[in-house]
Amino acid sequence: MDTIEPSPRRLLLVLGDQLNADSRLFDGCDPEQDLIWLCEAPSEATHVPSHKARTALFLSAMRHFRERLRADGLRVRYLALDAHDHPSIDAALAADLAALAPAQVHVVQPGEYRVQQALEQTCADAGVALRVLEDGHFLCPLPDFNAWADGRKELRLENFYHWMRKRHDVLMVDGEPAGGAWNFDKDNRKRFGKQGPGTLPAPVGFAPDAVTREVMALVDARFPQAPGGLGHFDWPVTPAQAEAALTDFIDHRLAAFGPYQDAIWTGEPYLYHARLSAALNLKLLEPRRAIDAAVSAYHEGRAPIASVEGFVRQILGWREYVRGLYWRQMPGYLDANALDAHAPLPAFYWSADTDYACLADALGQVVARGYGHHIQRLMVTGLFALLLGVEPRQVHAWYLAMFVDAVEWVEAPNTLGMSQFADGGLLASKPYAASGAYIQRMSNCCRRCPYDPKQAVGDSACPFTTLFWDFLARHRERFSGHPRTALMWRNLERLDRERLAAIRTRAARLRESLATT
Known part of the structure; x- marks a missing residue:
C-alpha cells in the first residue's frame, strides 16, 4: 500500500466506474496540495457475488488508470486489494480521513445510491466536508433530467429521446429527424434464416497484459467461490483499447447491427453487437465519441440510418434516460414489486x-x-x-x-x-x-x-x-x-x-x- 502523504487540501475520491481523465474531479487539481484516492474494496465483489470477470475488469481498469494519473504527475494514494484489510470503501475512507485529516473530500456522483450514502455518512462522522460533483460524462445532467420530467404524467423514453436529439443536434436535418423518422424499429427486427448468420466479424479482443494477469490471479485467489470464470477475458481496460473497440464495431458490425439486433443464434455471444457498454460504464469511452463515430459512418455511407439510429438511441436516449429515472426514484426503487412476485431465482x-x-x-x-x-x-x-x-x-x-x-x-x-x-x-x-x-x-x-x-x-x-x-x-x-x-x-x-x-x-x-x- 502507498505510504500516507502529508495532509492534503482536498482528497479526490475516484471510484471504480469513474476512470475518465477529463473528469470534473480533477478541475483545478494541484499535485502539491491535493491527493487522489482510490480503493479496491472486497465488499464491492461480495455485496452481490460478483462474476470473476466483472471484478477483474474493474480492478484492472483501476490499476491502469492509477498509472496514467501518476504519469501525469498527480499524487495518488491507491489501496490495492491485497495490501489492506479494510472490508469496504467507507471503512478504508474512515481510516484515511482520521490519518490524513484533509480539509475537504470531493467525489463525482457515484453510480450507486448505496455507495453515495456510505461516503456521505463516513465524511459526516469524521466531520469532513464532502462535495458531490455532477458527472460530466453524461449528456443530460440530473437537474436537467428532473426539469424535463417535472409535471409530466408519463416519463416515456420516446419523448425524452426526441428532446435529447434536438438538444444535442444529433441525426437532425433542419429541425427534423434524419431519414424522416425518429426511430426505425420496424426495420430492425430481422432474424437469421435457417442457415444462420454465416461468417461473423469477430469483435476485437485484448489479451491480458501483466497488470490484468496479476489482477486475474488475485481474483481467483481472493474470491475462489465467485461465479463465472476468466478464461475468455479480453475486455478493454484502457481508453486506447476502448477506442480500438469502438473503431472495430463501427468498421465491421455497425451496418448489420440494426437489422439483427433482436436476433439470437446459439453459440454466438456477440453477433453484430457493439460490446462497448462496459467501456462506457467505466468511463473509458465517452458517449459523445461513440455517437459521433456512428453518425459519421452514416454520413459517409458506411452504415444505414436504421442501424445508426438504433445505436444512437441506446446511448443518447436509453442510457441517459435510465440514469435519470434511477436517481429520481431512489432509494425506494430497489424494493419495487408491482406484480407481487415472490418466487426464488432458479439455481x-x-x-x-x-x-x-x-x-x-x-x-x-x-x-x-x-x-x-x-x-x-x-x-x-x-x-x-x-x-x-x-x-x-x-x-x-x-x-x-x-x-x-x-x-x-x-x-x-x-x-x-x-x-x-x-x-x-x-x-x-x-x-x-x-x-x-x-x-x-x-x-x-x-x-x-x-x-x-x-x-x-x-x-x-x-x-x-x-x-x-x-x-x-x-x-x-x-x-x-x-x-x-x-x-x-x-x-x-x-x-x-x-x-x-x-x-x-x-x-x-x-x-x-x-x-x-
Missing part, C-alpha cells in the same frame, strides 16, 4: 445447468464471459424470471452480479423496470411477456430443445409457453383492459376452462420444482 441462473436450450445458451455465455446481448437479457433470462414470478430484487442482484458492464444506475432500471415490470409501468408501458413462440421465431434455440414452444401442457411443453399463459391468468385483472396488452388477454379468453386449469396446474408444478433446484 441454474448461476450455473447454466438446465436443459432449456435457450436458457442454457444465454446463461452459459453469462457464466463463461459475464456477457449477454440485450435481447438475451430482456427476452430470455429476463422473460423467464418475469413469467416465473421471481422476486424482482433477486433478479436485480443476479444481473448486477453477473454482467461485466453492470453498474446499478443502469442495471436496476433495466432489470426492475423494463424486464420485470416491478415499477408498475414507470419505465415500460407494458410487461415484456411472450411465449416460447417468440424465442422460436427469433432464434435457432428451439431446434435442439426437448421442449416444444407450441405446447403448454404435457411433458414436452415449453416452460416459457406454460408460464406465459399462467402469467396472463395471474395478471388478468391488471392488464386485460390495457390498450397495449388487451390482445394477449383476449387470446386468454379463448382458452376453455379445462385447458387453462391444466396449464395452471403445470405452471404450479414448474414453479415448485424450480424452487428446490
Whole structure:
C-alpha cells in the first residue's frame, strides 16, 4: 500500500466506474496540495457475488488508470486489494480521513445510491466536508433530467429521446429527424434464416497484459467461490483499447447491427453487437465519441440510418434516460414489486445447468464471459424470471452480479423496470411477456430443445409457453383492459376452462420444482 502523504487540501475520491481523465474531479487539481484516492474494496465483489470477470475488469481498469494519473504527475494514494484489510470503501475512507485529516473530500456522483450514502455518512462522522460533483460524462445532467420530467404524467423514453436529439443536434436535418423518422424499429427486427448468420466479424479482443494477469490471479485467489470464470477475458481496460473497440464495431458490425439486433443464434455471444457498454460504464469511452463515430459512418455511407439510429438511441436516449429515472426514484426503487412476485431465482441462473436450450445458451455465455446481448437479457433470462414470478430484487442482484458492464444506475432500471415490470409501468408501458413462440421465431434455440414452444401442457411443453399463459391468468385483472396488452388477454379468453386449469396446474408444478433446484 502507498505510504500516507502529508495532509492534503482536498482528497479526490475516484471510484471504480469513474476512470475518465477529463473528469470534473480533477478541475483545478494541484499535485502539491491535493491527493487522489482510490480503493479496491472486497465488499464491492461480495455485496452481490460478483462474476470473476466483472471484478477483474474493474480492478484492472483501476490499476491502469492509477498509472496514467501518476504519469501525469498527480499524487495518488491507491489501496490495492491485497495490501489492506479494510472490508469496504467507507471503512478504508474512515481510516484515511482520521490519518490524513484533509480539509475537504470531493467525489463525482457515484453510480450507486448505496455507495453515495456510505461516503456521505463516513465524511459526516469524521466531520469532513464532502462535495458531490455532477458527472460530466453524461449528456443530460440530473437537474436537467428532473426539469424535463417535472409535471409530466408519463416519463416515456420516446419523448425524452426526441428532446435529447434536438438538444444535442444529433441525426437532425433542419429541425427534423434524419431519414424522416425518429426511430426505425420496424426495420430492425430481422432474424437469421435457417442457415444462420454465416461468417461473423469477430469483435476485437485484448489479451491480458501483466497488470490484468496479476489482477486475474488475485481474483481467483481472493474470491475462489465467485461465479463465472476468466478464461475468455479480453475486455478493454484502457481508453486506447476502448477506442480500438469502438473503431472495430463501427468498421465491421455497425451496418448489420440494426437489422439483427433482436436476433439470437446459439453459440454466438456477440453477433453484430457493439460490446462497448462496459467501456462506457467505466468511463473509458465517452458517449459523445461513440455517437459521433456512428453518425459519421452514416454520413459517409458506411452504415444505414436504421442501424445508426438504433445505436444512437441506446446511448443518447436509453442510457441517459435510465440514469435519470434511477436517481429520481431512489432509494425506494430497489424494493419495487408491482406484480407481487415472490418466487426464488432458479439455481441454474448461476450455473447454466438446465436443459432449456435457450436458457442454457444465454446463461452459459453469462457464466463463461459475464456477457449477454440485450435481447438475451430482456427476452430470455429476463422473460423467464418475469413469467416465473421471481422476486424482482433477486433478479436485480443476479444481473448486477453477473454482467461485466453492470453498474446499478443502469442495471436496476433495466432489470426492475423494463424486464420485470416491478415499477408498475414507470419505465415500460407494458410487461415484456411472450411465449416460447417468440424465442422460436427469433432464434435457432428451439431446434435442439426437448421442449416444444407450441405446447403448454404435457411433458414436452415449453416452460416459457406454460408460464406465459399462467402469467396472463395471474395478471388478468391488471392488464386485460390495457390498450397495449388487451390482445394477449383476449387470446386468454379463448382458452376453455379445462385447458387453462391444466396449464395452471403445470405452471404450479414448474414453479415448485424450480424452487428446490
